[in-house]
Amino acid sequence: MENNFDKQIKALARMLSAFFGLLLVLVGGLFYLKEHPNAFEKNSVPEPLPVALTKEDYDKVEDGIHIATGFVDDTHMQLVVQNCTSCHSAKLVTQNRMSEAGWTATIKWMQETQNLWDLGPNEEKIIAYLAKNYAPNQKGRRQNLSDIEWYELK
Amino acid sequence: MDRRHFTARLTLAGMATALGAPIVFAHKLPKDYLPLALQDNDPFTLFTKDKEMVVLNDRPWNMEAKAHLLNDRITPNKYMFIRNNGRIPETIDTNTWTLTVDGESAVGTKTYSLKDLKTKFKHHTYQLTLECGGNGRSEFNPPAKGNQWTVGAVSCANWTGIRLSDVLKDVGVKADAVYIGYHAADTHLSGDPKKEPISRGVPLAKAMQEETLLAFKMNGEDIPLAHGHPLRLVCGGWPASTSGKWLNGISIRNQVHDGAKMGGSSYRVPCETVSPGSKVDEKDMCIIESMPVKSLLTYPKSGALLKKGKNLNINGHAWAGELAVSKVSYSIDFGSTWQECQLEAPANRLAWQHFNATIAFPKKGYYEIWAQATDSNGIAQPMVLPGWNPKGYLNNACHRIAVKVV
Known part of the structure; x- marks a missing residue:
């Protein structure tokens, strides 16, 4: 009888901790969702975090x-x-x-x-x-070609 | 495309610390906006563009090709210029996307789902030239305001969709209709939800042309995000700003459409030519319709060093808005003499035409190869800049590349 009571207490404790565990995940998940409203969207593109500039x-x-x-x-x-x-x-x-x-x-x-x-x-x-x-400079009616990168044509 | 990730963790104070300066008018910052210095999006990955593409502007996104990148007969996405006026829509759901057709001259108002459009109407594919009205703006003197496009704001992809005319007929067009205007899901840079970044249109005659499409595919695939996914109006041969992206509305108008960027100096040129730098009254500005004749040398890339005695094969494309190109010539002596290129017929009306030639150079030295196209009305490209206009549109001056024979 006493043995059985012990078992029941232990089972209840296991159930309670499982329940609290689930609750924690759920509440945590809700907070996460609040911050990341698109977490469940298939096509949400993860954007790179901005690099903080000093x-x-x-x-x-x-x-x-x-x-x-x-x-x-x-x-x-x-x-x-x-x-x-x-x-x-x-x-x-x-x-x-x-x-x-x-x-x-x-x-x-x-x-x-x-x-x-x-x-x-x-x-x-x-x-x-x-x-x-950013003042205008005189360009005339047609300028010379500039910034030509010369390369050997095979 | 959703910036909420970012800003959830960044307070204004945090941004100010990172910027090293307080943000003046911080309360006027759009709520999901990140100051420039803190943005780090790679547009090449974001839009699957080639690394050689040139970013002119990153807010809004504007990117152009270089001449040699446009060598393909049908422009692939990776080399297609991006011209945005506002912010790309953040969320696009193709299941709930609709197109509403309304307006004073519509018999009724009708709303179609994407599925309706795709299943109710016959599909057509055309290769269509889209060129930004401001392509070549960087050359104008005195300079014109706006993105400083050089030569690469042009493309000619295959567009698949349904005819706008089929949808307009399905809605019913009243006898007094003269124009259509488009509405789209992009948002204004200032964040003001009441402002449309751009809402342009075309006269009814252009809207009813068989090549004028409500497109949902580009080069056989869903239209890429930057190019108007999931629905785009495509009006080949006209300033690309008439080809509205992220389309969700068409208004059938009994007057010239008066949406954003239809008035003022936007996509308008002086009705009568003016001297460079003139101030032109709004009432003396006329809306640009068909784009002028133009050509682009896409091979070889400018800067080729060629061994003396070797011939050079050149090729490129030519287009003429609503018209066809009847001739393309090249010159290696700054226009003193011209030789005719081989010119192909277009894949369909409003597609660019390919040209090629083989050049033998007389002796060593620096050369420029100039290309000049002539349209079916006998109008050719000028070698110098065409008529100056306040916003620097319609620069169709001859393209040229540098070659040295060594």
Whole structure:
């Protein structure tokens, strides 16, 4: 009889621990799902974790170019990074060449149609930076071919 | 494509620490947006593109080919340019995807599932030339605003789908219809859900052409994500921006469609030619329709060193928007003399045409091979830049490659 009671207690303890174990997995799983809502989707592409940049890496400048963004390192560059790269890539800025009037018109167009915010007193500084570092150069009606990589044709 | 993974672990403060600077207007950042410096997506893997493709812009994604990468007769995905105006849709479920046709000039509003479209209408395949209206923009002087495409924003793949005209007829088109406009699932860069990044269209006549497709396959496979999976409008020979990707709506309009990037200077050129750098009033700008005649030397790659006495085989493609190409010539003396290339007929209307020639060089030296195509109306490509326009569209100047005979 006593022996049987012992067995029953042990069985109950096993059941309870199994139950708590399951509960733990379930609750843990729910927390995981909350963080990863697509865990059950077959086609969810795992994205690489961003490599955390140290401040030193971020500030790196080579040949006058701010490596992390590709911008020319000059006065007010940080203002440009902060205001001009939250919707689009820095590349959309750095591949363009415009006069002061051109950059001003582009900013106005973005404010009117693309949800760019009011830049306040920074607008002047941003335009000065852009007009200085991304000014047009005279290309004429047709340029010479450049950056030719010569190779032997077999 | 889901960034929630990322941002779940990154607070604004964390981002600011990593950036080494506070984020001004942080409250205006789209909620799932990651500042540029923290993004590390490899577009070549993401979109299965060749490593030699050139990324012009990574938000939104814009990528172009180089001339020699476009040597295939039918452009494979890995060499196809990407031109996006907004953000690629994050979740695409082909089981629930629908296309709704509506508009002032639609007899009624009708919604089709993908399965409806695939089973109710006859399938057709055409090889269709798609060129970005701004291809060649980088050469304009004074420079024009936008992605600085060189020569590689053109492709000619096989597209399989159903005729847009079949669907329009199924819905019913009223007599006053003049235009169709598309709507799609991509989202605006600013994150504003009320804004469409792009919603363009074509006149009804173009929409009713037999080659104008609602496509679900590209080169025999499901359309790749970056090119409009699972449904794309394809209007061959017209600026590729009329070929709406991730399509979920078509409006039959009784006026010229007025969606995003139909107005202002977008995909428009001065109705009358202007001097370079002119300011042009919006009312004096006309919508680009058919693309102009153009050609591309795809072999050899520019920069070939050739032994004296050896002949050089060249080849490439030529296209002319709505028209056919009637002639392609090449010059090795900067246009002083021209020789005619062999030119093939297109696989179908609106497909590019292949050309080739064999060149014997008279002596050692630096040469440029220039190619010039002429369309079926007798209009040829200019050797210099064509008429300047504020946004730098329609640069169809002759393509050239460098060769040295040594």
